[in-house]
Amino acid sequence: MRIRIPFLTAQVICTALLAAATLAQTQAPAPKPIGGTITALSGNTLTVKTDAGEIRPVEVPSTVAILRIAADAKNLIAAQKISFIDLAAGDRVLVTPDPKSTGPTALALRIIAIKQSDLAQKQEKDRQDWQLRGVGGLVKSVDATSGLIVLSSGSGATAKTITVHITKSTLLKRYAPASVRYDEAKSAPIDAIHLGDQLRARGAKNADGTELVAEDVISGSFRNISGTIASLDASAAALVVKDLATKKPVTVKIASETQMLRLEDRMAQMLAMRLKGGAAVAGGNGASSGPRSGGQGAGRNGGMGGGGFDPQMMLSRAPSIKLADLKKGDAVMLVATDGTAEVSAITLLAGVEPLLEAPAAQNLLSNWSMSGGAGAVESAAQ
Numbered sequence: 001m002r003i004r005i006p007f008l009t010a011q012v013i014c015t016a017l018l019a020a021a022t023l024a025q026t027q028a029p030a031p032k033p034i035g036g037t038i039t040a041l042s043g044n045t046l047t048v049k050t051d052a053g054e055i056r057p058v059e060v061p062s063t064v065a066i067l068r069i070a071a072d073a074k075n076l077i078a079a080q081k082i083s084f085i086d087l088a089a090g091d092r093v094l095v096t097p098d099p100k101s102t103g104p105t106a107l108a109l110r111i112i113a114i115k116q117s118d119l120a121q122k123q124e125k126d127r128q129d130w131q132l133r134g135v136g137g138l139v140k141s142v143d144a145t146s147g148l149i150v151l152s153s154g155s156g157a158t159a160k161t162i163t164v165h166i167t168k169s170t171l172l173k174r175y176a177p178a179s180v181r182y183d184e185a186k187s188a189p190i191d192a193i194h195l196g197d198q199l200r201a202r203g204a205k206n207a208d209g210t211e212l213v214a215e216d217v218i219s220g221s222f223r224n225i226s227g228t229i230a231s232l233d234a235s236a237a238a239l240v241v242k243d244l245a246t247k248k249p250v251t252v253k254i255a256s257e258t259q260m261l262r263l264e265d266r267m268a269q270m271l272a273m274r275l276k277g278g279a280a281v282a283g284g285n286g287a288s289s290g291p292r293s294g295g296q297g298a299g300r301n302g303g304m305g306g307g308g309f310d311p312q313m314m315l316s317r318a319p320s321i322k323l324a325d326l327k328k329g330d331a332v333m334l335v336a337t338d339g340t341a342e343v344s345a346i347t348l349l350a351g352v353e354p355l356l357e358a359p360a361a362q363n364l365l366s367n368w369s370m371s372g373g374a375g376a377v378e379s380a381a382q
Contacts, residue, residue: 034058034095034106038087045105046084048093051184058095058106060084066111071122082113090116129202135162135212136200139219144190149217151199164201165213166190175220178337178344181257185218193219198335221338222346225250226356229330234323241332244356251342252334254323258344261318262325263351272354321350331356 036050048056060066066087067079087093092114101107137153140161147166154160166172174188175181193199199219205212230240230249237254254260263271326332331353336343 030099031097031106034093034097036093038089038091038093040089041084041087044084046087046093048095051181056106058097058108060108060111064108064111066113068113068115071114071118076112079112087111087113088116092116092119130200133205134200134202135164135205135209136198137162139193139195139197139199141195142190142193147190149190149193149199149201160210162209163211164199164217165211166217167213170203170214171216173216173218175218175222175337178339181255182218185220188219193217194221196221198222223336223338223343224333225252225336225343226333226352227331229326229328229332231328232323232326237323239323239326241334250340252336252348253342253344254348255344259347260321260323260325260345261315261347261349262321263315263318263349263355265351267318268351268354272357275355276357315349318349318351326350 034048034050034056036048036054036056038046039049039055040047044060044062046058046060048058050056062084064084066082066084067076068082068086069076069079073079094112095106095108096110098107098109135151135153137151140150140152142149147170149164149166151162151164152159153162172188172190172192173182173185174192176184176186179185197219198221199217201212201214201217203213203215225241225243226245227241227243227250230242232239239252239254240249241252242248243250330350332348332350333352333355334348335346337346
């Protein structure tokens with residue numbers, strides 16, 4: 001017997017199927033936003049290199065809203081509408097893809113952008129603020145109940161203890177595994193901070209810098225390496241260092257944000273003498289009493305002449321170098337991500353041959369430069 005479905009019932013079935021299809025479409029996961037840096041623009045297409053290193057082409061229809069925000073924006077209230085032609089390589093963008101697009105190239109629904117110049121100004125402002133109002137060092141103790149973190153900062157005669165006070169409003173972050181990017185750091189409780197971690201805090205300091213009420217804290221488990229370069233691979237942006245402590249080779253990846261510096265020979269010798277407690281330098285004679293051209297003296301040498309001696313200030317004034325400036329056999333000291341056979345460098349210091357014999361120099365790089373601002377476009381879009 002053939003069963004006939006009444007028209008009304010068939011209509012109901014069709015309606016139910018359409019509703020189910022609509023519901024399935026509604027519940028389908030939306031494509032993830034594409035965040036990264038513009039590497040190229042052509043026609044109505046821009047190419048984005050994501051933070052994960054993926055290259056993503058994005059088609060930008062003329063109807064797409066493109067919003068420019070400040071590098072420190074927390075929301076889109078003050079966003080300004082700009083045109084596609086206002087974008088340029090180096091700008092940071094967050095692209096919302098059209099979920100209906102099925103082609104190999106993402107189709108943009110909205111673009112939020114930070115101009116490269118704005119980002120550079122923000123990063124420089126952040127660097128200056130971290131240097132002015134920041135402290136850093138190795139974690140000696142953590143009391144999660146009272147919110148107190150004790151740091152060991154500096155080297156040699158300038159070593160001191162710093163107490164960091166954590167409040168309810170303190171922003172706590174921790175570097176992601178194998179990452180040296182500040183904008184990739186994740187929120188983490190104070191319990192995530194461990195003895196021996198490297199930590200940097202920014203906030204209100206007391207007069208002598210031994211107490212700080214923190215506004216921002218960034219921490220991570222890192223590795224200090226001292227040794228000589230066994231080989232270099234410019235194409236892979238990597239070098240192999242024979243670690244003096246373990247006597248084993250370590251592959252060191254050099255990222256675009258890696259800070260690379262070289263000490264001048266005279267400064268390295270003076271610093272080594274200071275860290276080893278050299279009497280001649282401590283007494284103001286010998287190497288430290290050399291010529292002070294232009295009356296700059298201690299200022300040019302990072303506070304080495306006469307009274308104060310600040311190794312960190314001296315390092316901040318060391319000239320920057322590139323991977324191409326290094327060669328096999330050079331002695332280097334570096335702070336890198338935690339690892340055994342392969343690490344990523346945060347700070348690399350060359351010209352350190354005299355320092356390898358000074359035990360106090362091992363923690364010389366316990367403070368590292370902070371980078372920030374790259375994540376502003378993502379946070380503003382929340």
